[in-house]
Amino acid sequence: MNSPSLKINILIFFVAHNACLISSWGQETTADPAPERITKTVQIIKNSLSSVASIQAFKESGTPGVYNVQAGSASVIHESGYLLTNDHVISEIIQGNAILYGRPPLPFKTIARMSSEDLAIIKIDTENPLQPLPIGRSNDLMLGEPILTIGNPGGLNHSVSTGIISGINRSTSTGAAFLPWMIQTSAAVSGGNSGGPLINALGEQIGTITSKQLGSENINFAIAIDRVREVFPQMLSPELRYGFWIGVKIDMYDPTAKILSVEDRSPAQKAGLVAGDIITQIDQSLVKNGFEYLFTLINRSPEETLKIEYIHEKEKRKLGLTLSELELLDPVPEEGMKPGIHFEAFSGKWDKLPDFNSLKTVKEGTVKIPTEQAFISESGEDYGLRFTGFIKIKDEGLYTFKLSSDDGSQLSIGNQLLVDNDGLHAVTSAVGLIRLRAGMHPISITFFENSGDQKLDVSYEGPNISSQQIPPEVYYTK
Template sequence: MQKHRIDVSRKAVRGAGPMITHPRRTRPSEWLRLLPKMCRSAGRSRPPRPPTCAAGRALRPRMGVTAAGIVGALVCSAARAQDAAAQRITPAVRVFRECSPAVVNLSTTTIVTMQRRFGVESIFEDIFDLPAARPRSFKTNSVGSGFVIHEGGYIVTNAHVIDRASEIKVTFADGTELPAEEIARDRRHDLAVLKVDADRPLPFLRMGRSDDLMPGETVIAIGNPFGYQHTITTGIISALDRELRFSRDQVYSGLIQTDASINPGNSGGPLLNVLGELIGINTAIRGDAQNIGFAIPVDRLHDLLPAMLDIQRLRRVEFGIHFDSKEPRTNPPGIAIRSVDPGSPAHEAGVRAGDVVVGINDTATPRFMEAFSVLHHARPGNTLRLDLLRGGERSVRPVKMLAIPELDSAALMARRFGIHVRELNPADLRRRGLRRAIGLEVKSVEPGTQAAEAGLSAGDLITLFGGWPVTSLAALGPLIEQVNSGDLIPVHVLRIDGERLIRAELALQAK
């Protein structure tokens, strides 16, 4: 029986090489050899016709050939689908995939106690012990956002997100829910740091920089608006160095303005660039406008972290090292020491300002948060081995952390500001008609001091010192310790004059 040989031209199979002929009984191996070239030509030319006999009847290949054709079609279809999906992956998609595991949703619970008197609720009833008042307590819940800055479980958010919270819960992208504790807060700059205890290292965001931002640059916000978890919005940087005034006492400056949608619940979440780097912390919106949101620049967070996370204040230990917020370009990378307290354990160990810490207890410290994580787990009496770089030479210095004795906060306040204060006792609360202590009472003010010239007098109540509430001497002392000579400290004062309440803010200079 005569064998028919059918030509398949180059036009039919582009790039197939020399003219290919197929015998009547087509071998599956030849079809399989052609499949890659057929896939490449798919969509550009018509596929080859199946072999036919002289009478024009289609020849029936073996079952293996049919299966090979089906597999080839599926492979081509899958390849085209993958190519199409890859083309749809925008920078925003990549950033969300990479960064969303490090973004958390915050839910807070606040216990509010109110008094109802004559059918009218008054905020003053939370302070004053008014007669015939019936206490009523209830819980309020709010939502916000945050992001992980270190794998050890350290999270940054806005201070107002956790304000007066009695309970804080953190939810991650995979649904994991953990309780969080506040370890530091800066109300003046609306920043706070939380800590969660996780059973594994957590993904964290890379810190970028905000000194080279460009109006018109694409930005991405991820957060928890209205409780809709892990929502992404995009926009551009609308302007830089904006000022936002909430009240006479609360002014934020140097903010990033963006038209990326920032809604209630987005506060505390990250503002990212197209590289997935943190460039800002979303903080506020204009409620009377659309697409006007504001973020705290990341450089401000970077500058404030060493002061917010001062281990001496947080752990009540004497260490003596104050870190610089700027990271020097050294090999290996490390963190610079801004100053060393004279007579401190670090000073006695030979540590000096300008040294670069590249490791603590065999843990590399290329960034401040790595160093803080080690220090935060240390306790009084522990000895830390500091791996230092000085003038290109490395050395190891053992530094012992000592417990700080209790402060005489009243004496410290008198010495630095000329103000003598005391705590309110139960008899004072009854005499003033107060339900709880809301500040420290001024006993006297030294003549000729700035406080005296500002009008501060005996009987006034100091409620905030440097933005922090002070209802006890124990709370005041560590705050004064952080003050340098010449610093201007905002002090909030409440004066009760009969039935009048007079509030004032003074800026007092430390001696």
């Protein structure tokens, strides 16, 4: 065993040993507390503790053999061991542990990440089912509404703080992501609370703690749970991740796993599922909502047959559904390619991306990478850019493309609009996922600047590629 491995193993043992002591010390009681002490808040905390995990993330320190330990939090989102946390908590980790209340640390693996939303799904393996936190809604929040948080501030496992909702529709950033539509809360949090749940008076998770305003007291932010509901299918993307096609879109805002739409000629349509049907079970797994539906699709593969139980117009039914292979875009021949990407510049004032085909080009050429610097008008405002070319994909697999821009932008692979970041806004990021074969693939990026600052950055991550700006050697043109 080499020195770095020895050091990190000793460190993990030390942290794990002390975590067990912290979790178990002081839990023994000699008498039942007076009923007056068991308030509604105390009961919610008691019911929620087993659904919250403290996170230990081990990261490189820059010194060989020495690792930094970063504290974070997570909430149980599925009984099979899936946890919801922040992306910034688990990004660039060497390994990590999750500590459930009263239990020893368990190693986790990362299932899915969405850096643009600062969200991630991790998984621990447990012998017995876990207790998920009930998932609430954030569409009807009230200022002054009581809330509480459970987390790991300063490495102090399962610490509780209370407060109120002190603001809605706020915006903040984590350094890696600009996050609009946030919940502001007065509940005291610190860095170790990141990824933990914001819980309402019904004991439901209504947000995920993500940041605090430095230099201010009790100004803290959580990602609204309705935003989690919205982006969750894209973040998990089981069809793209595992290469199969089922063709069902679930209503993530419905309390059941209600089918919102079924794709034409998809396996789901061929099996007989229609919009409005409610899926209740897949194989041996009960399905109570959209989250559970998506989790049942993890690690599935083409040609696998699912036994589905569902409700059609109040009638319980069963069917078998065979997953088909996900069709991928074919790469194009590399003959005649040269490094760079072609750009066209346009002049005009817009509040969303125009139809560039109908506009006159004011300048064109080839650049190494697409940025806002390819062309800037004399005023620095009222111009647009269209980049067209090809990207070279080294390995087949799932790729995440990220557009950060001020103002609007879009990215397409082939004829598929993959990332839509259109509209007037400050620097905002959006992502899209796609499964690609190795080889050359057409890419198109459009961008416009109305007024103020301008920014365009295109990044990606994929097999053996950490999140990074797409480098010049990946772009080609004819």
